[in-house]
Amino acid sequence: MPTPRPQLSHQVLEQAAQWFAVLQGQPGPQEHAAWRAWLEAAPEHRQAWNRVEAISSQFARLPQPAAAHRALREGTKRRQFLSMAALFGGGALLAAAGRGLPWQAWAADRSTSVGEIRQVPLASGGQLWLNTQSAADIRGTQVRLYRGELLLESSIPLRIETANGPLAMLGRRVGVRQYPSHSEVMAYEGPVSPAARGATLVGGRRGELRQGVLTDVGPVRPGAQAWSRGIIQADSLPLGDFLGELSRYLNGYLHCDSEVARLPLVGAFPIAQPDRIFQALEKALPVRVHRPLPWWVSVQPREDVRA
Structure with a gap:
């Protein structure tokens, strides 16, 4: 079994972050000695230091994946991406799977990086908004959400595919957010129905889709779609x-x-x-x-x- 990640207090993590900030400047021998003494004072200190270093290294690498996202969206065709993945023995796909992302999300028609919100016109005349860290495919009157969150506005019925089952969008404005365990469905204007079984959400209601079954869980939260603005x-x-x-x-x-x-x-x-x-x-x-x-x-x- 994998070793569980140690639970560290926020206080110790804060101390590690402070020392990290000190060492990013021009520390002298005294600062180095004090940092070393703090590091060796308790096992939790070294664990916290390793955690801060790991977060820092991830942050430093951020421009590269963001650029990759832009290349996929703006210039690289989906078939070119898949061909490259095959050429390198599927390494890119394995890397995506290792981060908990389905490979389809990396080859999706539309995707957003951290902090990005994107509006996409639909051929049917409607609009699609993708929230931060989201990916979706658009095929005629069918939209498939791989990860993240979307908002759809359409005057014609659409089919929405999620990891937890398909939906029939019969109303004008619907939102879907993908969680690890379920899909949250928000009927902002008009009804949304599960393709299998469960409740039909009327306008202003929110539901949870699990294994194809849609359950009404209450009213839509105020301001839930404000992220699209x-x-x-x-x-x-x-x-x-x-x-x-x-x-x-x-x-x-x-x-x-x-x-x-x-x-x-x-x-x-x-x-x-x-x-x-x-x-x-x-x-x-x-x-x-x-x-x-x-x-x-x-x-x-x-x-x-x-x-």
């Missing part, structure tokens, strides 16, 4: 949930302290401007945004409030 809308949304949603659009590490995770947040926040979001959070809530590294952000209680 580049906005995260919060209507008394707990801060921890908001930051979890924001993390989908950011590279790196984003943490919310448990002391402030339940603070209610109200507002409309521009996804493409995370610095403005963090500034707004500090003005609206009793929190401070700690950022020892550009890609390491921690939202914590303000010291005056904690005291």
